[in-house]
Amino acid sequence: MKNTRAIIVLVLALLAGLAAVVMAAKWLNQRGGAGAQLVVAARDLNLGQPLEATALTSVAWSATVLPDGGFRDPKELEGRVLKTALTRGEPVLESKLAAKGSKGGLSAVIGAGKRAITVKVNEVVGVAGFALPGSHVDVMVHTTVDDESNKRNQGAAMSKIVLERILVLAIAQEASRDETKPKVVSAVTLEVTPDQAELLDVARSVGSLSLVLRNQLDTQPTRSVGMSKADLFAAHPAASAPPAPVAVAPPKPAPVKRVVAAAPAPKPEPPKPAAPPPEAKPDLTKIEVIRGVSRSTVEM
Numbered sequence: 001m002k003n004t005r006a007i008i009v010l011v012l013a014l015l016a017g018l019a020a021v022v023m024a025a026k027w028l029n030q031r032g033g034a035g036a037q038l039v040v041a042a043r044d045l046n047l048g049q050p051l052e053a054t055a056l057t058s059v060a061w062s063a064t065v066l067p068d069g070g071f072r073d074p075k076e077l078e079g080r081v082l083k084t085a086l087t088r089g090e091p092v093l094e095s096k097l098a099a100k101g102s103k104g105g106l107s108a109v110i111g112a113g114k115r116a117i118t119v120k121v122n123e124v125v126g127v128a129g130f131a132l133p134g135s136h137v138d139v140m141v142h143t144t145v146d147d148e149s150n151k152r153n154q155g156a157a158m159s160k161i162v163l164e165r166i167l168v169l170a171i172a173q174e175a176s177r178d179e180t181k182p183k184v185v186s187a188v189t190l191e192v193t194p195d196q197a198e199l200l201d202v203a204r205s206v207g208s209l210s211l212v213l214r215n216q217l218d219t220q221p222t223r224s225v226g227m228s229k230a231d232l233f234a235a236h237p238a239a240s241a242p243p244a245p246v247a248v249a250p251p252k253p254a255p256v257k258r259v260v261a262a263a264p265a266p267k268p269e270p271p272k273p274a275a276p277p278p279e280a281k282p283d284l285t286k287i288e289v290i291r292g293v294s295r296s297t298v299e300m
Contacts, residue, residue: 036063039071041086047133047175050104051077056092069094081108085176106175110191116169117197118189119209127213129182131168133175136214137190138222139163139200143207145228160226161212162203165219167191 038061045055056074070091071077081098098108110116119139123129131137142159169175172185188211192200203209289296 036061037072045086047085083109123184129184138212140210141203141207156228158228161224
């Protein structure tokens with residue numbers, strides 16, 4: 001009888017555990033969206049590289065956190081070109097791909113309506129090699145003024161920022177944006193509009209160019225009017241004579257605190273001696289007559 005009860009309890013416990021496992025699995029399937037697929041890079045991929053089936057793979061991904069622009073089938077990405085580098089296991093998204101029909105290479109990563117132009121640089125012009133693909137620079141030209149309307153600076157050397165926040169597409173023949181180590185090269189390719197390309201071509205024909213590296217988060221325009229030699233010395237005039245010493249007033253003496261001593265208490269005056277009683281004046285109206293042992297008074 002006791003064995004029967006133990007068996008019944010054991011069977012009920014197993015059934016309860018099985019029911020709990022089934023309910024937990026059902027809940028996880030509803031919450032996690034099991035079965036969703038997402039295409040990711042099977043190996044590290046470079047910018048401008050056309051995608052092949054062997055470079056992609058599908059992995060299980062939660063449907064509730066599936067990123068926007070993701071793909072479920074690698075066949076959808078055959079021939080598409082990357083406009084940014086991908087690392088192994090990174091999802092392939094539409095925002096990271098060039099437009100359909102684009103060929104591989106640097107031309108695939110040029111933005112719509114933009115152009116790529118290459119300028120010659122050296123270690124100084126190229127900001128010591130810190131101008132890398134993906135960074136933004138300002139372009140400054142150094143030339144001489146030949147504007148008839150500017151008589152004051154006519155023929156003077158002048159520097160002026162002519163282009164701002166220009167994207168660096170490539171340095172030499174490298175377009176990878178994963179590099180962070182500075183690299184000195186002889187040419188830098190910039191992404192510009194057609195108007196900016198014309199302006200840049202004129203600028204490098206009339207003077208020397210310099211790249212000015214800027215913070216990628218800095219989008220504020222620079223309202224610069226340029227700087228000439230005259231402006232340089234006007235901003236920092238030469239010292240012709242040492243300035244005359246300025247007379248310094250002597251420091252005022254510290255105020256002296258006066259301590260008023262309390263007046264001493266008056267000493268008690270010694271008591272004045274009592275005045276002697278007034279002497280009795282002789283009475284001239286009477287005469288005292290002494291005869292032997294007898295005394296008598298005679299009135300006058």
